[in-house]
Amino acid sequence: MNALTPFPDAVPLAAASPPPDHREDASRPHGAAIAFSGVTKRFAATGAAAEVVALDDVTLDVAPGSITGIIGRSGAGKSTLLRTINGLDRPTAGTVRIDGLDVGALDGGDLRALRREIGMIFQHFALLSSRTVFDNIALPLELAGTPRDEITRRVDELIELVGLTDKRGRYPAELSGGQKQRVGIARALATRPRVLLSDEATSALDPETTHSILALLKRINALTGVTIVLITHEMQVIKAICDRVAVIEAGRIIEAGDVYEVFARPQAETTRNFVASVTGAALPEAIAARLRPDPEGASQTVLRIVFTGENATAPVISRLSRSLDVDVTVLAGQVDAIAGKPFGNLIVAIPARPDVVDAVVALAGAHGLQAEVLGHVA
Numbered sequence: 001m002n003a004l005t006p007f008p009d010a011v012p013l014a015a016a017s018p019p020p021d022h023r024e025d026a027s028r029p030h031g032a033a034i035a036f037s038g039v040t041k042r043f044a045a046t047g048a049a050a051e052v053v054a055l056d057d058v059t060l061d062v063a064p065g066s067i068t069g070i071i072g073r074s075g076a077g078k079s080t081l082l083r084t085i086n087g088l089d090r091p092t093a094g095t096v097r098i099d100g101l102d103v104g105a106l107d108g109g110d111l112r113a114l115r116r117e118i119g120m121i122f123q124h125f126a127l128l129s130s131r132t133v134f135d136n137i138a139l140p141l142e143l144a145g146t147p148r149d150e151i152t153r154r155v156d157e158l159i160e161l162v163g164l165t166d167k168r169g170r171y172p173a174e175l176s177g178g179q180k181q182r183v184g185i186a187r188a189l190a191t192r193p194r195v196l197l198s199d200e201a202t203s204a205l206d207p208e209t210t211h212s213i214l215a216l217l218k219r220i221n222a223l224t225g226v227t228i229v230l231i232t233h234e235m236q237v238i239k240a241i242c243d244r245v246a247v248i249e250a251g252r253i254i255e256a257g258d259v260y261e262v263f264a265r266p267q268a269e270t271t272r273n274f275v276a277s278v279t280g281a282a283l284p285e286a287i288a289a290r291l292r293p294d295p296e297g298a299s300q301t302v303l304r305i306v307f308t309g310e311n312a313t314a315p316v317i318s319r320l321s322r323s324l325d326v327d328v329t330v331l332a333g334q335v336d337a338i339a340g341k342p343f344g345n346l347i348v349a350i351p352a353r354p355d356v357v358d359a360v361v362a363l364a365g366a367h368g369l370q371a372e373v374l375g376h377v378a
């Protein structure tokens with residue numbers, strides 16, 4: 001691939017007639033594939049500060065047009081991973097490729113050309129306080145040398161897309177947090193990027209505003225096919241809009257896959273905790289404090305039962321109870337939609353008899369459910 005034209009089939013903004021409305025964009029996929037291969041990033045020791053391995057041999061594929069979430073706790077390496085995509089951080093080892101193009105090998109004009117294909121939104125919006133909504137959104141187009149009439153057309157189109165028509169001439173100080181993020185999103189989309197990076201874009205917003213911003217990102221992804229990579233520490237965000245998720249811990253990807261699969265069968269302890277934070281899978285504290293691994297002397301065994309797909313709404317608990325003649329006490333749970341599919345999670349207590357426990361687990365399995373023993377209470 002020619003390094004000077006990182007996206008040969010991308011339409012150069014200045015030369016293109018913008019489509020009259022965004023629905024036309026849906027017919028031409030914009031998304032770019034991103035491939036991390038063995039990416040390690042070390043920050044050298046300075047003075048008293050020891051060397052930091054921020055990314056440790058990260059290999060991950062981001063599908064074009066997907067919404068991929070990277071979740072991890074503070075310091076896990078999320079921002080560093082995001083910054084390797086637009087070349088703000090260069091890997092110490094390994095490669096990051098966007099549609100096959102090695103980001104780490106680019107510099108100067110090639111890197112600037114690549115960055116025009118990558119929009120970014122931030123937790124604290126990063127708007128210029130002295131510029132109006134219109135002028136903030138216009139900035140990347142001005143920097144790209146886009147003619148004035150085309151800037152006006154494109155910015156007005158974006159202002160409408162993000163629902164800020166009545167705020168066109170307002171300044172950031174006159175906007176709510178959600179409105180500021182809408183400006184940030186419009187600005188990030190101005191040059192018709194093929195990748196949109198979101199750095200904790202909803203972390204500073206209240207739940208309702210978060211919901212509307214996530215819905216906007218999902219709509220933009222559906223309309224334009226832009227590949228979205230978002231980093232977050234909230235599983236709620238992953239659950240709301242992502243197709244794929246990767247869990248990062250101490251610079252390593254410890255789990256990655258389809259969001260529904262990861263929610264249904266989380267493997268790593270950290271992933272289980274993230275999943276439990278949003279699926280009702282967390283044990284009530286009073287029970288958790290009494291839970292022990294040893295069934296000796298216990299009166300109740302506590303199970304987690306995960307319902308997926310069409311089983312999510314089946315009356316399985318009453319069937320378990322009737323056909324095995326056991327009392328099933330529901331301790332916690334909810335039925336929800338994840339990635340658009342039903343997903344249920346119940347925590348139940350049954351009598352702590354090995355034959356009963358085995359029968360319940362087997363019967364749940366026969367109904368296509370997963371049942372897992374969490375522990376026992378006296």
Ligand SMILES: Nc1ncnc2c1ncn2[C@@H]1O[C@H](COP(=O)(O)OP(=O)(O)OP(=O)(O)O)[C@@H](O)[C@H]1O
Pocket residue numbers: 043052053054072073074075076077078079080081233
């Ligand atoms: N420029 C830098 N110099 C030295 N160390 C750095 C630098 N940038 C990041 N780090 C370190 O790399 C590790 C990963 O940081 P990073 O910001 O990627 O984590 P994060 O998951 O985004 O955290 P947060 O959610 O708190 O923003 C941390 O230990 C951090 O202190």
